[in-house]
Amino acid sequence: MAAVASERASARRGARSGARRPDAPPRRTGRAWLFCAPFLLVFALMYALPLVAGLLMGFTDMRSTDVRNPFAVNFVGLANFERLFQDDTMRRAATNTLFFVVATTPLTVAAGLGAAMLLNSGIGRLRTFFRLGYYLPYVTSIIGIAVAWRLLLDPQAGLLNQLLGMIGVDGPAWLLDDRTALPALVVMTAWRNFGFDMVVFLAALQGVPRELHEAAHVDGAGAWARFRAVTLPMLRPAILFCGVYSAAGFMQFMEEPLVMTRGGPLDSTLSASLAIFNQFGAGDYGYGAAAATILFTVIVAFSFAQFRWLRPNR
Amino acid sequence: MTRLRTAIRYAALTAGLAIVAGPFLWTLLGSFKTDAEIRREPPTFLPLRWIADNYTSLLExxxxxxxxxxxxxxxxxxxxxxxxxxxxxxxxxxxxxxxxxxxxxxxxxxxxxxxxxxxxxxxxxxxxxxxxxxxxxxxxxxxxxxxxxxxxxxxxxxxxxxxxxxxxxxxxxxxxxxxxxxxxxxxxxxxxxxxxxxxxxxxxxxxxxxxxxxxxxxxxxxxxxxxxxxxxxxxxxxxxxxxxxxxxxxxxxxxxxxxxxxxxxxxxxxx
CATH class of the missing domain: 1.10.3720.10 (MetI-like)
Structure with a gap:
């Protein structure tokens, strides 16, 4: 949303400068390049070059031992990609990632929307307090959270199963059970991220005109009907933004399983990014880069789709 | 009616805050408990005895x-x-x-x-x-x-x-x-x-x-x-x-x- 808005702003600016008056001051192009030089240098060295190198690397047999002499590697054509599509572990990682994105995104957006709705009406000074509290997990180190939650979800000593035990429920082994491990990560991730969506929704709710609510009220609409007929349509852009932005991030999730489960048990929490990271750890750079290229393609395709979805007036 | 609604809203917000802040509080209080106490059933809320041992052994x-x-x-x-x-x-x-x-x-x-x-x-x-x-x-x-x-x-x-x-x-x-x-x-x-x-x-x-x-x-x-x-x-x-x-x-x-x-x-x- 932000990107789209500023794109248009810069387009306007461009149009204005296109019609230059003859007495306009000279362009300061030299200075401008100089001011951009540090960015361009870092971009060229750490983003453009690695991106191109990464795309090429996927077609080679490069291993960690080739780092000292990267140009001595052999081109192997599509071999890495062929191997990729027959690799059960990689397929498992892809399905896990898909499940994770599809489950976590709506949960995060719904929790963020719920919190924003509760905070938006009739809460006075405490509003700032609750907003701050709900936002804290989002700014906390993911490693700190992952380590704490791993202990929290411990089958015996963890707080969750102890609390369940107090009401007579025998809790599952969570991260040690291949049926509950990934859902546990889904809940933890929604817990960590919903505060961001909440802030976006709170800002968006400011833009819903009071008159609309009052008119609906006069027409006899109840709270739920007003939410469905007035609030939800007005929040559509914000919901789409949160959904797309979150989903793009969740597609790359990896720190949580890396620290909490190492991708196990039985690969049940192995994400696409973690599987690629493991190839990197094993020194198989070419294969890892090929898998990264596939992930990149999926994310780019999703980004293009997002521009269509986020286009206003639709 | 309005008052009841406000009460429900506050109850929901507080429950949400407990879920969000709970793990933080558990971590903070647990860092002052012995390993045995952290594993104890039923769990304690405040440490039975506040100890700094975890922090000193963290330094080691x-x-x-x-x-x-x-x-x-x-x-x-x-x-x-x-x-x-x-x-x-x-x-x-x-x-x-x-x-x-x-x-x-x-x-x-x-x-x-x-x-x-x-x-x-x-x-x-x-x-x-x-x-x-x-x-x-x-x-x-x-x-x-x-x-x-x-x-x-x-x-x-x-x-x-x-x-x-x-x-x-x-x-x-x-x-x-x-x-x-x-x-x-x-x-x-x-x-x-x-x-x-x-x-x-x-x-x-x-x-x-x-x-x-x-x-x-x-x-x-x-x-x-x-x-x-x-x-x-x-x-x-x-x-x-x-x-x-x-x-x-x-x-x-x-x-x-x-x-x-x-x-x-x-x-x-x-x-």
């Missing part, structure tokens, strides 16, 4: 001082570099009538879109072939000028009237002088925001420092904690103390400076 098992120093050095360099370099790009994009400005901004957006994992291997190969593996320079290099910083600064500087810059030019000031003496002082609020966001991102950053730092004396706090958690799987108290040490600086900073953060989210146009 993890090089907290070195890791904190490394995190501070990395964050310091990254924050200073972003404040300066992102502002320079933003100045060129908004105040210098720069023909290639749209191209440069396009690169900024592109950098924002490329997923970290795609760059990880080739970035590491680049850093390693420059001889910068296992150095501070290698850790900070990819984060020196972040797209979000350019975005934020550009948004803010676009609002500063061009007349101020023109007036300074008429007075004969050069562009560097105008940038440092006129424009940058006007950007103080957004610089505070950018500094805060960059500091938090750098302090919490994990994967890249974990890949570049190969010896314990280069570990940042999250890397040291992740490493500790793989070694000390059974020592809950020590791990909880480690979590508290790693997360507290950012949480304190955020609570104290959150108004700058809210401004930042508004400036970035996430309305």
């Amino acid at each position: 098992r993890m090089d907290v001082v070195t890791a904190t120093f490394n995190s501070a050095v990395v964050a310091g360099v990254v924050v200073a570099s972003n404040l300066l370099f992102c502002s320079l790009v933003a100045y060129a994009l908004t105040k210098l009538d720069f023909g290639a400005g749209r191209l440069v901004f396009g690169l900024v957006l592109l950098q924002m879109m490329v997923p970290a994992i795609v760059l990880l291997i080739p970035q590491f190969v680049t850093v390693a072939s420059l001889g910068l593996a296992d150095t501070y320079a290698g850790i900070v290099l990819p984060g020196l000028v972040t797209p979000l910083g350019v975005f934020l600064m550009r948004q803010f500087m676009g609002e500063i009237p061009d007349e101020i810059v023109h007036a300074a030019r008429v007075d004969g000031a050069g562009e560097f002088r105008i940038f440092f003496r006129v424009v940058l002082p006007l950007c103080k609020p957004v610089l505070a925001t950018l500094g805060l966001i960059t500091f938090m991102a750098s302090w919490n950053n994990f994967i890249w420092p974990a890949v570049v730092a190969q010896h314990e004396d280069m570990y940042t706090l999250p890397v040291a904690l992740a490493n500790l958690s793989t070694r000390e799987t059974a020592h809950y108290g020590v791990l909880l103390a480690g979590v508290i040490v790693v997360i507290t600086p950012v949480l304190l900073l955020f609570v104290l400076l959150q108004r700058y953060f809210v401004q930042g989210v508004a400036t970035a146009g996430l309305k």
Whole structure:
């Protein structure tokens, strides 16, 4: 949303400068390049070059031992990609990632929307307090959270199963059970991220005109009907933004399983990014880069789709 | 009816806060309990006896001082570099009538879109072939000028009237002088925001420092904690103390400076 808005702003600016008056001051192009030089240098060295190198690397047999002499590697054509599509572990990682994105995104957006709705009406000074509290997990180190939650979800000593035990429920082994491990990560991730969506929704709710609510009220609409007929349509852009932005991030999730489960048990929490990271750890750079290229393609395709979805007036 | 509704709303908000804050509180209180007490059933809320043993044995098992120093050095360099370099790009994009400005901004957006994992291997190969593996320079290099910083600064500087810059030019000031003496002082609020966001991102950053730092004396706090958690799987108290040490600086900073953060989210146009 932000990107789209500023794109248009810069387009306007461009149009204005296109019609230059003859007495306009000279362009300061030299200075401008100089001011951009540090960015361009870092971009060229750490983003453009690695991106191109990464795309090429996927077609080679490069291993960690080739780092000292990267140009001595052999081109192997599509071999890495062929191997990729027959690799059960990689397929498992892809399905896990898909499940994770599809489950976590709506949960995060719904929790963020719920919190924003509760905070938006009739809460006075405490509003700032609750907003701050709900936002804290989002700014906390993911490693700190992952380590704490791993202990929290411990089958015996963890707080969750102890609390369940107090009401007579025998809790599952969570991260040690291949049926509950990934859902546990889904809940933890929604817990960590919903505060961001909440802030976006709170800002968006400011833009819903009071008159609309009052008119609906006069027409006899109840709270739920007003939410469905007035609030939800007005929040559509914000919901789409949160959904797309979150989903793009969740597609790359990896720190949580890396620290909490190492991708196990039985690969049940192995994400696409973690599987690629493991190839990197094993020194198989070419294969890892090929898998990264596939992930990149999926994310780019999703980004293009997002521009269509986020286009206003639709 | 209204009063009942308000009560329900407060109950829901408080329950939500308990779910969000619960794990933090459990970690904090647990870091002062013995391992036996953490595992006890039913669980205790406050420690039976407050002990600092977990923190002292944390100092023995993890090089907290070195890791904190490394995190501070990395964050310091990254924050200073972003404040300066992102502002320079933003100045060129908004105040210098720069023909290639749209191209440069396009690169900024592109950098924002490329997923970290795609760059990880080739970035590491680049850093390693420059001889910068296992150095501070290698850790900070990819984060020196972040797209979000350019975005934020550009948004803010676009609002500063061009007349101020023109007036300074008429007075004969050069562009560097105008940038440092006129424009940058006007950007103080957004610089505070950018500094805060960059500091938090750098302090919490994990994967890249974990890949570049190969010896314990280069570990940042999250890397040291992740490493500790793989070694000390059974020592809950020590791990909880480690979590508290790693997360507290950012949480304190955020609570104290959150108004700058809210401004930042508004400036970035996430309305």
